[in-house]
């Protein structure tokens with residue numbers, strides 16, 4: 001999936017840095033290897049319940065962390081550059097904003113954007129401090145997506161994912177999906193400690209995957225804010241395979257195997273490789289209306 005070369009992005013707030021700042025000694029994990037994998041395993045795409053704070057709970061503006069430096073002035077050409085993650089996230093966020101705004105408006109619902117904060121190593125958030133080990137996540141109290149971009153490298157190096165441009169945008173689309181759940185109230189259906197292949201935790205994660213797929217399919221059809229051409233060109237099959245590969249790579253069964261233990265479905269919080277790829281494909285093929293993972297007898 002590629003951005004139109006002359007596309008301009010200007011609607012959303014994507015920033016880098018802020019909070020704990022860059023390079024300030026991340027919490028030592030120590031030992032590496034298995035411990036790191038286990039930490040990643042429990043927290044990967046953790047997304048919704050870092051602290052157990054209720055969605056929408058207001059936070060003291062005084063305590064709100066700085067959002068860092070705003071990313072502006074990116075072109076589509078820059079967003080397509082494999083080395084330019086910041087511009088790609090800015091472009092993806094703009095497209096997602098337009099897609100969800102349009103989708104909500106079509107249903108007479110009021111929409112509001114999340115903000116996106118890119119960081120590396122560590123960051124202070126409305127949900128507390130976080131390090132790279134947590135993986136990308138969404139923090140409901142400050143309605144902000146936190147994305148450590150070294151995660152994309154980790155997806156390739158540690159998990160063996162293809163990790164191309166669309167795989168990266170899928171990750172952003174998944175976290176954006178959690179924001180949609182926060183706005184619609186679906187996020188509150190997740191019961192703390194409820195795990196397993198058919199659990200509320202997994203249903204929430206699969207819906208976020210489905211929403212990401214719906215955005216991928218619609219992105220090349222959604223006019224930009226000024227009514228101009230869509231920001232993106234429809235994905236090729238190769239690009240779509242790259243996104244599906246990412247979803248499979250971060251399936252709970254795959255991560256459990258990588259952690260050296262056996263596969264234990266009762267411990268799943270995000271869904272198996274198969275579940276995740278299936279729901280991403282469902283959103284892609286059938287759109288937002290097909291993403292009701294809550295009423296599906298089996299997900």
Ligand SMILES: [Zn+2]
Pocket residue numbers: 045046047048174175178205208
């Ligand atoms: Zn998630």
